[in-house]
């Protein structure tokens with residue numbers, strides 16, 4: 127069974143397979159995304175139950191903007207609907223929500239809602255849920271570089287001040303206690319990172335699961351954690 131002392135502090139999830147899940151059932155893609163929201167709610171409940179501190183989920187990539195407009199519009203309205211309907215539950219569960227990603231492409235109403243939810247939940251300490259929307263690992267590194275270059279240009283820092291910890295202070299994950307995921311889970315059998323967190327995944331244990339995201343529940347999550355607990359993490363050393 128799961129060992130309390132070997133629970134990962136930060137779990138990252140690439141929630142993949144919503145479209146295939148809907149197709150298998152002869153449903154429209156949107157039904158798959160709605161099932162995906164239900165799956166995320168269950169994952170949040172389990173993270174709190176098992177004492178995981180940070181959960182970062184890939185909800186929409188900068189590369190997803192090229193999907194059909196009808197699907198992009200549906201997903202953006204689903205994010206808004208989910209935030210509004212779940213806000214009470216999230217607050218009651220003591221979940222802090224942060225949204226990371228390139229907000230320049232999001233609607234004003236979604237941006238305002240995100241700001242309100244982040245403000246309202248900023249002191250919650252049960253689980254820090256970071257939702258990556260219009261996010262990509264390369265975007266994250268670029269925005270960090272731009273911020274650091276601006277500080278050098280403005281004379282705020284010297285070139286010699288640029289090091290790994292300064293970059294980590296500029297990445298979008300700067301807002302969380304444990305920025306580097308201990309475990310990354312990707313569902314639906316795809317074996318790739320797809321421009322999710324990049325810098326932060328340097329020593330993350332990778333776990334690929336066959337089930338489609340809407341079918342990834344308590345049993346599947348427990349299996350992923352069990353696999354994590356059986357790994358010997360060396361961080362480059364010789365053991």
Ligand SMILES: CC(C)CCOP(=O)(O)OP(=O)(O)O
Pocket residue numbers: 141142143144145146147184185186187190201314
């Ligand atoms: C936007 C993202 C969370 C949706 C993940 O599922 P998906 O639409 O990529 O599903 P498929 O890979 O089955 O098409």
Ligand SMILES: [Mg+2]
Pocket residue numbers: 142143144
């Ligand atoms: Mg996919």
